[in-house]
Amino acid sequence: MGIKLDMVGIVVKDMKAALDFYRTLGLDIPEQANGEAHVEVAQSGFRLAFDKQEMIKGVYGGWVEPVGHRIEIAFLCDSSDEVNKVYQTVIEAGYQGHNEPWDAFWGQRYAIVQDPDGNLISLFASLE
Template identity: 30%
Template sequence: MSGFRSAFPMLVCDDLPRSLEFYRDALGFTPDYRFPEEGDPVFVAVSLPDGSRLGLGQVASDGLGVHGRLQRPTSGHRFELCVYHDDVDAVVAELAGLGHPVLLEPSDTPWGERVAFIADPDGNPVMITQEAAR
């Protein structure tokens, strides 16, 4: 199969305004699309300066997506995001100071990166990664 050009992960959010605030204000994503254009949005796309994009959608009132399946699993986390930062220790301390739960304090990995995990407003793990020094 060929023809795929890019991927666009989408998160289902229990509280879209709260999740948008987290991804925009705490992680630095910029909103670049919203639906509907007027009134309270049910979907917002956000991006980082490198072109990475993420979709944030309010969970449907009946819990079903447009595909007709449940938007929430019965157990476990639904999503895990990895974002890169130049200073894992500093940004995790800043995020913790803002009240975002730290799931794993910064630590060095066997493959050379420094990583930490925080939770987004829906409890999804977000891995903050600092690339290995070259």
């Protein structure tokens, strides 16, 4: 059996708020997508999808919002300086940081921010 990761989906309360956050990270998402119930963005060989809670309830026949950290989404940055820059851009845009950039023992510059739905989003690059 051959399988390939094709899409990661994020359930969102407010599509515009979620898409604005991911635009701040640098994803190219058209403004007209703000009013959609489902949005997909091509990202390095797979798709990142956003689905409104109401749509997911219909698809699954119900849905209860989970609590706590559920999944990690990590974005590779071009350099350690880029990790610092993206983190600062996100914070200056009014979003919440979770961990400021640091040099991790596993050899990466690492930072964690929080999206509007509470998902922890990692930013990383190899230490130069």
